[in-house]
Amino acid sequence: MANDTKQSMQGFGTRAIHAGQEPDPATGAVIPPISLSTTFTQPAAEVIQGFDYTRAGNPNRNAFETAIASLEGAEYASAFSSGTAVTSAVLSILPAGSHLIASDALYGGTYESFAKIASKHGIETTIADLRNPHDIAGLFKPNTKMVWIETPSNPTLRIVDIQAIAQHIHQHNKDAFLVVDNTFMTPYFQNPLQLGADVVMHSVTKYINGHSDVLMGVAVTNSPALHKEFQYVQDCMGGVPSPFDCYLARRGLMTLEVRMDRHEQNAIQLAEYLVNHPQVTAVYYPGLESHPQHALVRRQQKGYGAMVSFDIKGNLDNVNRFYKHLKMAKLATSLGGAESLVSSPVYMSHGHVPPALRASLGITETLIRASVGIENVEDIIADFKQALDNAYLKA
Numbered sequence: 001m002a003n004d005t006k007q008s009m010q011g012f013g014t015r016a017i018h019a020g021q022e023p024d025p026a027t028g029a030v031i032p033p034i035s036l037s038t039t040f041t042q043p044a045a046e047v048i049q050g051f052d053y054t055r056a057g058n059p060n061r062n063a064f065e066t067a068i069a070s071l072e073g074a075e076y077a078s079a080f081s082s083g084t085a086v087t088s089a090v091l092s093i094l095p096a097g098s099h100l101i102a103s104d105a106l107y108g109g110t111y112e113s114f115a116k117i118a119s120k121h122g123i124e125t126t127i128a129d130l131r132n133p134h135d136i137a138g139l140f141k142p143n144t145k146m147v148w149i150e151t152p153s154n155p156t157l158r159i160v161d162i163q164a165i166a167q168h169i170h171q172h173n174k175d176a177f178l179v180v181d182n183t184f185m186t187p188y189f190q191n192p193l194q195l196g197a198d199v200v201m202h203s204v205t206k207y208i209n210g211h212s213d214v215l216m217g218v219a220v221t222n223s224p225a226l227h228k229e230f231q232y233v234q235d236c237m238g239g240v241p242s243p244f245d246c247y248l249a250r251r252g253l254m255t256l257e258v259r260m261d262r263h264e265q266n267a268i269q270l271a272e273y274l275v276n277h278p279q280v281t282a283v284y285y286p287g288l289e290s291h292p293q294h295a296l297v298r299r300q301q302k303g304y305g306a307m308v309s310f311d312i313k314g315n316l317d318n319v320n321r322f323y324k325h326l327k328m329a330k331l332a333t334s335l336g337g338a339e340s341l342v343s344s345p346v347y348m349s350h351g352h353v354p355p356a357l358r359a360s361l362g363i364t365e366t367l368i369r370a371s372v373g374i375e376n377v378e379d380i381i382a383d384f385k386q387a388l389d390n391a392y393l394k395a
Contacts, residue, residue: 012071012188013257020066021250034247035059056235060246065218067253068208071187072200074220078230079246083183083203083217085239087113090146090179090199090219092237093229096122098145103130103160105153105361108350110181114148127357131293133164140172150181151300155309155345155369156362157184157284159293162300166196177226183207183336188260189303193222204241206336207306209252210259216241216249259338259374263306266380267372271308273381279388281366284309306372307335309345316365318391319344325390328375328383335371340380343369 010018024032035058040051051057061079069077080086087110094100102114104127114125126139130149147169151160166178177198182190186207192200202208204216219230234240241249264287271285283290286297287304297304312318323331329340333348343349345363353363372380 015070016067016256017254019070020063031251032059032063035243054243055238055240058243058246060243060250061241064246064250064253067250068187068202068204068218069220071253071256072182072193072220073187073191074193074200075222076224076227076230077218077220078227078234079204079241079249080217080219080234081239081241082215083201083205084109084113086201086203086217086219088117088239089230089233089237090148090201091118091121091123092233093226094118094123094145097143098122099124099126099141099143100146100148101126101128101130101136101139101144102148103150103153103158104128104357105156105158106148106150107154107181107183108345108353110148110150111350111353111357130160130165131158133161133168136165136168137172140176144173144176146177146179148179148181150183151190152184152286152297152305152307153361154184154349155284155307155343155367157286157291157307157309158361159286159291159296159300161296162192162195162197166198170196177223184305184307185301185303186256186260186305188257189264189305190301193220195300198223199226203336204249205334207260207263208256208336209249210256210336210338211248211252212334212337212339214241214245214248214252216245260303260306262374263372264303266374266377267306267308268304269377270370270372270380270384273384274308274310277385277388279313279392280310281313282311282362284362307369308372309367309369311362311364311366312368312388312391314366314392319366319368321393322368322387322391325387326383327386328379329370329373329387335369337371338374340373340375340383341371343371345369 038054065077149160179199180192180197182200183203200220202218268287274280274283285308332341
């Protein structure tokens with residue numbers, strides 16, 4: 001659905017609350033109701049008017065898609081049943097025999113989709129370190145149709161220069177398009193379409209919904225052709241979210257700005273604390289001046305996000321003691337909820353990535369990934385402090 005020009009000029013927080021969120025015309029309800037109907041009446045046999053079948057469209061899905069497109073500064077958005085379903089949708093629109101290039105620092109599920117699923121359908125993948133954007137020039141093939149990058153990356157927060165990669169793609173291969181996984185940053189902190197990307201994807205499950213109770217994904221674009229492809233995949237393959245999930249995700253968007261501000265404030269303070277902790281050997285956070293790509297971060301992003309990864313001394317036993325002694329933060333997969341979560345990428349998000357690739361990315365047994373929540377920051381730091389202290393006490 002195309003954005004309203006007047007609305008697109010409003011502030012981020014205003015659009016997060018009002019875009020696609022019109023009062024119910026029947027009742028005047030300020031918050032539109034959940035539309036659970038799977039089918040809709042039509043005026044005549046040969047006429048399809050408005051909604052017809054909820055797989056192809058639904059009022060709650062339209063409201064969410066309109067809002068997220070507005071926040072990314074895009075014309076179109078297509079919601080899917082998960083972030084992984086977005087990856088599958090993107091792969092499904094590539095012609096048979098295509099070649100794709102992907103940054104090596106990817107979510108483990110994305111890597112698996114490329115290495116183990118796409119390969120079964122004749123799609124070849126080149127995995128490469130794209131931190132130097134000029135390196136991509138030598139990776140193009142005549143059949144290269146897509147480049148996929150994740151920045152900042154999961155879990156070691158590597159940064160890829162979106163604008164430089166986009167320029168290389170559009171100069172070397174006009175048939176290829178660039179997809180950016182913007183899950184960690186959200187539209188509040190980074191807008192890849194403005195930097196030359198063709199598609200932005202999000203795992204809505206994470207910060208966009210923000211409450212750890214929705215499984216959902218979205219693809220956003222300014223390309224009518226790509227949008228038409230995504231719409232066809234929604235309708236034909238059926239990997240769409242439920243109206244209730246769309247309702248919850250749209251509700252989550254209303255507080256995205258204030259949540260991300262608080263997430264980031266807490267993450268900065270936790271990262272600074274960890275840098276000075278004697279048992280921490282490395283901290284990965286884009287907001288630290290010590291981050292090797294901090295200058296690019298400041299140029300490309302509007303903020304630093306809330307993901308902080310860090311290495312600790314010792315071994316897996318120390319890591320597990322740290323997890324065991326956490327009182328508030330929880331050991332769990334996923335991220336982006338209001339609560340603080342920690343995870344072990346080597347066994348969880350990246351457990352199926354080849355060991356050699358994991359090692360090259362710095363994903364070891366002593367790497368801990370923290371999704372910093374919006375609790376009081378003093379409580380977060382106190383929880384990490386006592387857990388780290390206890391991780392090294394002899395049993």
